[in-house]
Amino acid sequence: MNARLTPAPANGDLDAFWMPYTANRQFKANPRLLARAEGMHYWTADGREILDGVAGLWCVSAGHGRREITEAVTKQLGTMEFAPAFQMGHPIAFELANRLAKVAPPGLDRIFFTNSGSESVDTALKIAIAYHRARGAGQRVRLIGREKGYHGVGFGGMSVGGMVNNRKVFGASMLPGVDHLPHTLDIEHNGFSRGLPQWGAHLANELERLVALHDASTIAAVIVEPIAGSAGVVLPPIGYLKRLREICDKHDILLIFDEVITGFGRVGKPFASQAFDVTPDLMTTAKGLTNGAVPMGAVFAHRRIYDAFMQGPENVIELFHGYTYSAHPVACAAALATLEVYTKEGLLTRAASLAPEWENAVHSLRGLPHVLDVRNYGLIGAAELEPRAGKPGARGFEVFLKCFERGVMVRQTGDTIAMSPPLIIESKQIARIVETLGSVLRETA
Ligand SMILES: Cc1ncc(COP(=O)(O)O)c(C=O)c1O
Secondary structure: OOOOOOOOOOOOOOOOOOOOOOHHHHHOOOOEEEEEEEEEEEEEEEOOOOEOOOOHHHOOOOOEEEHHHHHHHHHHHHOOOOOOOOOOOOOOHHEEEEEEEEHHOOOOOOOEEOOOOOHHHHHHHHHHHHHHHOOOOOOOOEEEEEEEOOOOOHHHHHHOOOOHHHHHHHHHHHHOOOEOOOOOOOOHOOOOOOOOOOOOOHHHHHHHHHHHOOHHHHEEEEOOOEEEOOOOOOOOOOOHHHHHHHHHHOOOOOEEOOOOOOOOOOOOOOOOHHHHHOOOOEEEEEEHHHHOOOOOEEEEEEEEEEEEOOOOOOOOOOOOOOOOOOOOOHHHHHHHHHHHHHHHHOOOHHHHHHHHHHHHHHHHHOOOOOOOEEEEEEEEEEEEEEEOOOOOOOHHHOOOOOOOOOOOOOEEEEEEEEEEEOOOHHHHHHHHHHHHHHHHHOOOO
C-alpha cells in the first residue's frame, strides 16, 4: 500500500496550475483530486475509493502501483538517472528496443524513442517525409489524416488530426499540404454493432479520390488510428484498414498507424495492427509502454525505412531529430519492467478473452435513456448519448461527474462516455462500471 493520502491543497491553492484539457474555472470551483492509486482503484484526497474505468488515461494497463515497475525505476535512479542519447548510448535503451522489436508487427523492428504520443506522431510524420527524400522523392511532403482523428497536440499531429476544437483556434498555423479522409462513424448504418461494424469499408476508397486530386507523387503518408479513441471510440469497418493498406501500396504512400491507445494489449493482441492483420510502415505508441509510470513514447519503423536512411558518409547524422529525453534511462527501466509484467501476466492478450463478457456488459446499456449507440472492441467501450438541445457535451459531462461521485471513473468526450479499464480487470468490476453508468443514465435528464 502506498503510505498515505496526499492532503488536498487549501482553498485558493489551485490557481497556479493551468490544467491541460480541463475547464479550469469549473474544476477549481469543484475539484476532483486523486491522491493515491493501487490495482484497479484510485483514492481521492478525501479518502473515497474510485474504480478506474479508463486506466488513468488509457495508459495504466497493468493496474496501479505495480511494485515491479516502482522497483525498476528506483534502481535505475540510483544507478544512472540520466544519460544523453545523442552520439552516446546506454545499455537498457538497446535492450528495450530489442524487447519491443520482438512484440512488434512483422518488420517494424526499428524503434525511435520519444516522451509522449504527440512526440511520437510528429516524429513519425517527419520520418515519413525524410524517408521519401532519402529515396530521391523529396516532393512527397503531403500528409493525409482523417476527420475525427486525434494525434496529439504538436503542430504536426494537430494538422493531421480531425477534431474541430483542437484545430479551430490554430487554423492559420497548421501545416500546409494536409488533407483528410472522411471518418468512419455512421450510426445510421452501424448503430449498436458488436465489435467491428459491417458497413463502410468503401470509405477507404476516398484515399483514391485524394490521390486523384493531389497526385500520389506529392503524398508522403496517411496516418490513422486503427481505433480512434479521443473522438469517442470510432471503429474501423471490416475490411477498411486492409483497403487503406492496398491503396497506399499501390501509390507508394506510407501508412502510419497511431497506436497510442490501441498498443500494448488494449485490443487483445499486442497491437491493433496484429488484431486486424494489417501492417503499417510506421507505428506510433506511448501510454501503455510504461504503464503510465514515466512519460515515454516509441515510434516503430519498418526496417526498410530505417535502411533507407543508412546511406552516405557514415559520420553524418542520418535523421536530424531527437529529444533530450529520448530513451531516458528511467523511462527505459519502467518500460522494461512493464513489458515483463505484461508478458508474465498475459496482459498483451488478456483483453481477447475478456472481450465477449465486456461486449455483453457494455451492450446492456442499449435501450437506456439517451443512448444513441454502443461501440466496443477488445477492452474498449463507448456509449454515445443524445446531446441536450443547444448544449453539446452537457449531458456527457453530467454523466461523467455522477459516475465519479458514485465511485467510478469513466471518460467523457462531448456526449460520448468512453471506457478502457486496466487489462487486469475482473468480472465484478466490469459489472460495477456498467451498472454505475446504467443507473446514472436512468437518473439523468
Ligand atoms: C491516438 C493518440 N495519438 C496521440 C495522442 C497524444 O498522446 P500524448 O497525450 O501522450 O501526447 C493520444 C492521446 O490520447 C492519442 O489517443
